[in-house]
Amino acid sequence: xxxxxxxxxxxxxxxxxxxxxxxxxxxxxxxxxxxxxxxxxxxxxxxxxxxxxxxxxxxxxxxxxxxxxxxxxxxxxxxxxxxxxxxxxxxxxxxxxxxxxxxxxxxxxxxxxxxxxxxxxxxxxxxxxxxxxxxxxxxxxxxxxxxxxxxxxxxxxxxxxxxxxxxxxxxxxxxxxxxxxxxxxxxxxxxxxxxxxxxxxxxxxxxxxxxxxxxxxxxxxxxxxxxxxxxxxxxxxxxxxxxxxxxxxxxxxxxxxxxxxxxxxxxxxxxxxxxxxxxxxxxxxxxxxxxxxxxxxxxxxxxxxxxxxxxxxxxxxxxxxx
Amino acid sequence: xxxxxxxxxxxxxxxxxxxxxxxxxxxxxxxxxxxxxxxxxxxxxxxxxxxxxxxxxxxxxxxxxxxxxxxxxxxxxxxxxxxxxxxxxxxxxxxxxxxxxxxxxxxxxxxxxxxxxxxxxxxxxxxxxxxxxxxxxxxxxxxxxxxxxxxxxxxxxxxxxxxxxxxxxxxxxxxxxxxxxxxxxxxxxxxxxxxxxxxxxxxxxxxxxxxxxxxxxxxxxxxxxxxxxxxxxxxxxxxxxxxxxxxxxxxxxxxxxxxxxxxxxxxxxxxxxxxxxxxxxxxxxxxxxxxxxxxxxxxxxxxxxxxxxxxxxxxxxxxxxx
Numbered sequence: 001x002x003x004x005x006x007x008x009x010x011x012x013x014x015x016x017x018x019x020x021x022x023x024x025x026x027x028x029x030x031x032x033x034x035x036x037x038x039x040x041x042x043x044x045x046x047x048x049x050x051x052x053x054x055x056x057x058x059x060x061x062x063x064x065x066x067x068x069x070x071x072x073x074x075x076x077x078x079x080x081x082x083x084x085x086x087x088x089x090x091x092x093x094x095x096x097x098x099x100x101x102x103x104x105x106x107x108x109x110x111x112x113x114x115x116x117x118x119x120x121x122x123x124x125x126x127x128x129x130x131x132x133x134x135x136x137x138x139x140x141x142x143x144x145x146x147x148x149x150x151x152x153x154x155x156x157x158x159x160x161x162x163x164x165x166x167x168x169x170x171x172x173x174x175x176x177x178x179x180x181x182x183x184x185x186x187x188x189x190x191x192x193x194x195x196x197x198x199x200x201x202x203x204x205x206x207x208x209x210x211x212x213x214x215x216x217x218x219x220x221x222x223x224x225x226x227x228x229x230x231x232x233x234x235x236x237x238x239x240x241x242x243x244x245x246x247x248x249x250x251x252x253x254x255x256x257x258x259x260x261x262x263x264x265x266x267x268x269x270x271x272x273x274x275x276x277x278x279x280x281x282x283x284x285x286x287x288x289x290x291x292x293x294x295x296x297x298x299x300x301x302x303x304x305x306x307x308x309x310x311x312x313x314x315x316x317x318x319x320x321x322x
Numbered sequence: 323x324x325x326x327x328x329x330x331x332x333x334x335x336x337x338x339x340x341x342x343x344x345x346x347x348x349x350x351x352x353x354x355x356x357x358x359x360x361x362x363x364x365x366x367x368x369x370x371x372x373x374x375x376x377x378x379x380x381x382x383x384x385x386x387x388x389x390x391x392x393x394x395x396x397x398x399x400x401x402x403x404x405x406x407x408x409x410x411x412x413x414x415x416x417x418x419x420x421x422x423x424x425x426x427x428x429x430x431x432x433x434x435x436x437x438x439x440x441x442x443x444x445x446x447x448x449x450x451x452x453x454x455x456x457x458x459x460x461x462x463x464x465x466x467x468x469x470x471x472x473x474x475x476x477x478x479x480x481x482x483x484x485x486x487x488x489x490x491x492x493x494x495x496x497x498x499x500x501x502x503x504x505x506x507x508x509x510x511x512x513x514x515x516x517x518x519x520x521x522x523x524x525x526x527x528x529x530x531x532x533x534x535x536x537x538x539x540x541x542x543x544x545x546x547x548x549x550x551x552x553x554x555x556x557x558x559x560x561x562x563x564x565x566x567x568x569x570x571x572x573x574x575x576x577x578x579x580x581x582x583x584x585x586x587x588x589x590x591x592x593x594x595x596x597x598x599x600x601x602x603x604x605x606x607x608x609x610x611x612x613x614x615x616x617x618x619x620x621x622x623x624x625x626x627x628x629x630x631x632x633x634x635x636x637x638x639x640x641x642x643x644x
Contacts, residue, residue, distance in 0.1 A: 027467040078430060082423040101404040101470060104426055108400060109463040111433055116456045123449050127441065130452075134438045141431040145349040148423060 004045075004309055007052070011044050014062045015069065018117070030094045030106035031113065034073050037089050043176045044069040049310055050180025050194055053302035060122050061183045064129060067117030068176045071133075074110035075140055077103060082148065111137075121183065128182050136175035143168025156234045158243070162203060170202025177310075186302070193299040200293030201314045207286040208318055210235040214270055215279055217321055226266030232257045236285065237278050241269075244276045290318055326367075326631055329374070333366050336384045337391065340439070352416045352428035353435065356395050359411050365498045366391040371632055372502025372516055375624035382444050383505045386451060389439030390498050393455075396432035397462055399425060404470065433459075443505065450504050458497035465490025478556045480565070484525060492524025499632075508624070515621040522615030523636045529608040530640055532557040536592055537601055539643055548588030554579045558607065559600050563591075566598045612640055 001009070015035065020028045044065035051061040079085070080093040081103050087093060095103035121129045146164040150156045177198040181191035213228040214237070228235050245253050253272050259265045273279065293314055300307055323331070337357065342350045366387035373383040401407070402415040403425050409415060417425035443451045468486040472478045499520040503513035535550040536559070550557050567575050575594050581587045595601065615636055622629055 021464075024464055024467040024471060026471060027464055078426055082426060100422075104400055104404060105463055105467055105470075108430075108433065109460060111430065112456055112459045112463065115437060115452070116460070119449065119452045119456060123445075126449055127445050130437070130441045134434055134441060137434045138431060138438070141427055141434065142343075142346055142349055145346040145424075145427055148427075149346060149348060 003305070004049075004313075007048050007058075008041065008045060010058075011041060011048060011062070011065060011069075015041075015044075015066055018066055018070075018113075020113075026098065026102055027106055027109055030077075030098055030102055031110050033097070034077055034094060034106075034110070035070065037091055039073070039089060041069060043072050043172055045313075046173055046176040046198060047180040047183075049306055049313070050177035050198075051184040052180075052306040053194070053300060053310070054181060054184030054186040054190070056303075058180075058184075061180050063117045063120035064179050064183065065176075067114045067120075067133070068172065068179065070110055070117060071114035071137060072172060074107050074114060075144070077107040077110065079144060081107075082144070125182050125185075129179050132175050132178050132182065136171040139167045139171045143171075150234050156239060158236060158239050161234060161236055161239055165206040166199065166203055169206045170199045173202035173205070174198030184302075190300055190302065193296050197293045197296035197300070197310070197314075200289045200296060201317065204286045204289035204293065204314075205317050207236055207282055207289065208320070210237055211279060211282050211286070212321070214266075214273070226262075226270065229266045229269045230262050236282050237273060238269075240281055241273055241276055241278050244278075245272065249275065286318065290314060325627070326371075326635075329370050329380075330363065330367060332380075333363060333370060333384070333387060333391075337363075337366075337388055340388055340392075340435075342435075348420065348424055349428055349431055352399075352420055352424055353432055355419070356399055356416060356428075356432070357392065359413055361395070361411060363391060365394050365494055367635075368495055368498040368520060369502040369505075371628055371635070372499035373506040374502075374628040375516065375622060375632070376503060376506030376508040376512070378625075380502075380506075383502050385439045385442035386501050386505060387498075389436045389442075389455070390494065390501065392432055392439060393436035393459060394494060396429050396436060397466070399429040399432065401466060403429075404466070447504050447507075451501050454497050454500050454504065458493040461489045461493045465493075472556050478561060480558060480561050483556060483558055483561055487528040488521065488525055491528045492521045495524035495527070496520030506624075512622055512624065515618050519615045519618035519622070519632070519636075522611045522618060523639065526608045526611035526615065526636075527639050529558055529604055529611065530642070532559055533601060533604050533608070534643070536588075536595070548584075548592065551588045551591045552584050558604050559595060560591075562603055563595055563598055563600050566600075567594065571597065608640065612636060 018035070020032055022028065047065035047068055048058050048061050051058045076088060077094050080088055081095045081100055085093055086096045091097075093103070094106060098106075118129060118133055119126065143164055143166070146160070147168055150160070150164065174195040175198070178191050178195040181194045186194070210228065213235070214226055216225075224230070227233075228238070232238070241253060242250075249272060253269065256265050256268045256272075259268075294311065297307060297310055297314070340357070342354055344350065369387035369390055370380050370383050373380045398410060399416050402410055403417045403422055407415055408418045413419075415425070416428060420428075440451060440455055441448065465486055465488070468482070469490055472482070472486065496517040497520070500513050500517040503516045508516070532550065535557070536548055538547075546552070549555075550560070554560070563575060564572075571594060575591065578587050578590045578594075581590075616633065619629060619632060619636070
């Protein structure tokens with residue numbers, strides 16, 4: 001078992017010790033349903049790795065890592081209501097399996113449970129950890145609001161989009177690492193470099209997600225291929241295509257964006273993307289953020305083994321198929 | 323100006339200093355709309371009074387008091403979605419004025435903003451304050467779930483009902499006082515006595531609310547008279563009537579509970595209540611909790627002026643008309 005796998009196992013074992021009250025059933029069953037439904041557990045692992053860079057003993061980071069994972073799952077739960085998304089990780093979303101009210105309230109409870117875990121941080125750094133967490137938690141809400149705003153907005157720039165995914169997705173990766181670093185007693189500058197590394201990696205990660213929506217192997221992605229195209233989601237790919245398409249091609253793209261014919265729409269829009277070389281442009285942008293993240297990581301002075309593992313982690317994220 | 327009014331003013335001024343980001347508009351406008359819509363500001367006042375009992379200087383209690391008020395308003399915001407309640411304090415509820423998604427997300431943001439304020443507590447007591455807050459916040463969710471469960475449950479006892487209002491309403495009053503006491507550096511026993519005082523007062527307060535639904539002056543209450551009867555809500559009054567009614571009266575009551583004829587339903591059920599002496603029984607129960615609260619308060623040793631004001635506060639709550 002690699003050191004990373006061992007850390008992963010340690011987290012999974014710890015997560016199972018999270019004790020939920022048994023009553024009211026309809027409040028807590030959706031919480032344990034959500035938490036037992038897997039996922040990459042990427043964010044808590046970043047908390048633990050962020051700590052490892054500065055301190056061998058990660059026992060103080062376990063509960064905050066659980067807190068970050070519970071928070072992340074809370075956001076998915078509420079997002080699925082807002083996006084009317086019926087499926088999460090191959091199983092019915094909470095609002096589908098139960099109903100909207102239960103999804104709202106059990107989500108609320110999850111956010112409090114997340115804070116409860118975060119509050120088990122050693123009191124010497126509690127206030128610092130919560131300051132980071134409160135900030136990123138609010139930013140995630142801002143990102144989700146922008147995401148919803150963009151659905152009906154006609155004027156979304158690529159910069160707007162990158163700002164949205166920074167808030168909605170990337171800050172939790174950066175914040176997780178920073179929380180770990182603070183618990184590992186890193187100085188402020190080092191903790192911030194790690195945060196920036198997470199932020200840039202997170203933006204690259206989301207761009208990769210956008211690319212995989214069309215160019216990934218849909219079976220491994222676990223989502224409908226081209227789902228973003230079907231919903232005309234303003235991802236980097238679509239925004240870039242809207243920017244570059246001219247004449248007939250631009251008209252064609254606009255026409256297809258209004259279409260309900262799902263398969264034809266995916267095929268036609270993908271063809272336009274291919275003609276415009278959108279995949280390559282998206283990948284270039286992704287690697288830019290990746291590189292930026294790596295230079296942030298290069299500024300970090302700590303345990304080289306774990307810095308190297310963070311480098312690998314980031315690299316593997318870019319080469320994933322799902 | 324009385325000392326209590328001066329405290330109230332101090333809080334209102336402080337609340338106005340709460341700075342919200344301006345963007346995204348649709349995330350933060352509903353928050354300021356909610357917070358500027360008044361309310362009794364009872365819970366933050368209890369935080370400040372709880373502190374005053376043990377310490378003259380309440381400056382450390384202001385932000386936590388804002389946190390408790392923001393949290394309370396968050397719960398109302400989400401409850402209104404779940405209860406499909408269109409009006410809050412005489413104005414459209416957030417989910418009516420905007421929509422459900424915006425109400426879910428701005429509510430989530432409010433919960434985080436509440437924590438942000440609570441985290442401004444002095445670090446010497448931060449962990450204690452958050453422990454109390456996390457506990458009561460989760461209990462409020464449990465109370466709301468039980469409240470929803472009871473809508474369709476056939477077997478709700480009066481004890482179940484009291485437990486529900488304890489969780490949904492009373493713990494925030496008790497918790498607010500306890501947070502204030504902790505910041506005032508009260509010892510654990512004193513802080514707990516104040517908590518119990520708040521808890522019992524809170525239960526009495528909710529029973530009074532149930533009574534006012536029918537026997538209050540609806541104009542002052544600001545709600546539709548008999549709203550609980552119209553929705554067949556299982557309050558203390560209805561549960562007691564179901565317990566006491568026999569023969570024809572019991573059949574009548576059951577028949578009216580299924581009726582859609584609002585005015586006739588309110589009149590008929592009120593008549594049954596009157597025949598059974600329900601108002602008196604409810605008031606007796608209310609005064610029992612009030613008395614219990616007062617004996618908890620009698621155990622508290624601190625600034626007598628403020629203990630006296632808490633006594634008055636509780637007494638006035640029982641004699642309110644809205």
